[in-house]
Amino acid sequence: MTEPAAPSAETLAPELATRPPRSQWRDVWDQFKKHRGALVGAVIFVSIFAAVFVGPLFYPHDAQYVPTGRDFIRLRDMRPVYVLLWDPGAKADWSHPLGTDNIGRDALARMMMGGQVSLTVGLAAMALSLLLGTFIGVLAGYFRRLDGPLMRLTDLFLALPLLPLLLVAVLLFREPLKAAFGVEGGIFVLIVTLVGITSWMQTARIVRGDVLALKEREFVLAARSIGTPSRRIVLRHILPNVLSPIMVSATLGIATAIITESALSFLGFGFPPDFPTWGRLLNDSVDRMTLYPERVLWPGLAISITVLAVNYIGDGLRDALDPRIRGR
Numbered sequence: 001m002t003e004p005a006a007p008s009a010e011t012l013a014p015e016l017a018t019r020p021p022r023s024q025w026r027d028v029w030d031q032f033k034k035h036r037g038a039l040v041g042a043v044i045f046v047s048i049f050a051a052v053f054v055g056p057l058f059y060p061h062d063a064q065y066v067p068t069g070r071d072f073i074r075l076r077d078m079r080p081v082y083v084l085l086w087d088p089g090a091k092a093d094w095s096h097p098l099g100t101d102n103i104g105r106d107a108l109a110r111m112m113m114g115g116q117v118s119l120t121v122g123l124a125a126m127a128l129s130l131l132l133g134t135f136i137g138v139l140a141g142y143f144r145r146l147d148g149p150l151m152r153l154t155d156l157f158l159a160l161p162l163l164p165l166l167l168v169a170v171l172l173f174r175e176p177l178k179a180a181f182g183v184e185g186g187i188f189v190l191i192v193t194l195v196g197i198t199s200w201m202q203t204a205r206i207v208r209g210d211v212l213a214l215k216e217r218e219f220v221l222a223a224r225s226i227g228t229p230s231r232r233i234v235l236r237h238i239l240p241n242v243l244s245p246i247m248v249s250a251t252l253g254i255a256t257a258i259i260t261e262s263a264l265s266f267l268g269f270g271f272p273p274d275f276p277t278w279g280r281l282l283n284d285s286v287d288r289m290t291l292y293p294e295r296v297l298w299p300g301l302a303i304s305i306t307v308l309a310v311n312y313i314g315d316g317l318r319d320a321l322d323p324r325i326r327g328r
Contacts (some may be wrong), residue, residue: 031320176305
């Protein structure tokens with residue numbers, strides 16, 4: 001039997017002409033789905049985000065509630081319910097699945113509230129660092145006369161010891177910002193600003209490198225030859241083509257901001273003790289970690305899993321947004 005002849009170009013032409021154009025974002029999503037680590041990381045991050053922001057709406061305990069009287073004696077220092085598996089006589093109750101702290105506050109409620117603060121600080125600081133890094137990177141890459149000064153400024157920030165600098169800045173500006181925005185609001189503004197202005201350097205260097213290559217491409221030279229203003233070239237031609245490294249830097253910036261905020265809170269320079277973050281919960285648990293190791297385990301595990309998930313998402317986005325890999 002003879003094999004059927006392959007369809008000719010004339011036969012396929014009408015079908016190809018009527019087929020809708022394939023979306024570039026659909027290609028990005030298809031490539032992202034092939035990265036199993038990134039897909040699992042995205043599911044974990046969305047689950048954590050939903051748990052800390054939606055969970056308190058259904059959970060019956062208030063993170064700030066401190067029992068009094070007999071309830072204080074009954075509820076303080078309760079263990080997680082899983083301790084009952086090997087110690088049936090442990091002080092635990094299913095109404096407080098992760099136990100309570102030394103003054104009777106529910107540990108799970110404080111974990112969810114601490115996650116809200118940590119993730120909000122991470123997202124806000126990431127947005128600030130991304131804005132600064134993209135702005136400086138585009139200016140340095142597109143305008144040659146600004147390249148030297150801006151890159152030397154970037155090198156200066158990279159050479160600074162960031163943690164001592166953050167600690168000194170917190171001591172200097174904490175009280176004025178508290179007076180202006182309140183205790184929690186002032187600390188929030190301070191930490192977001194400090195983390196944002198000390199973590200933009202990597203984004204700036206990556207964006208600058210891409211802009212240096214893009215500004216010599218034919219479509220940019222053509223736009224410049226017909227008199228297109230530099231502002232429009234940057235907004236219409238340069239920025240859309242550096243979206244890939246910006247989005248990858250955004251995901252990695254969230255992880256950096258969460259770790260930095262947790263370090264500051266762990267050292268006692270972050271939010272006040274009655275306003276929990278994951279780092280603050282670690283700080284409060286260190287003194288009694290021998291008797292109650294789970295109080296250190298859960299906030300540390302939440303920080304580690306969130307940062308790991310965000311890093312995997314960034315890895316997957318890097319592969320998905322790279323057209324050379326996406327076309328394989």
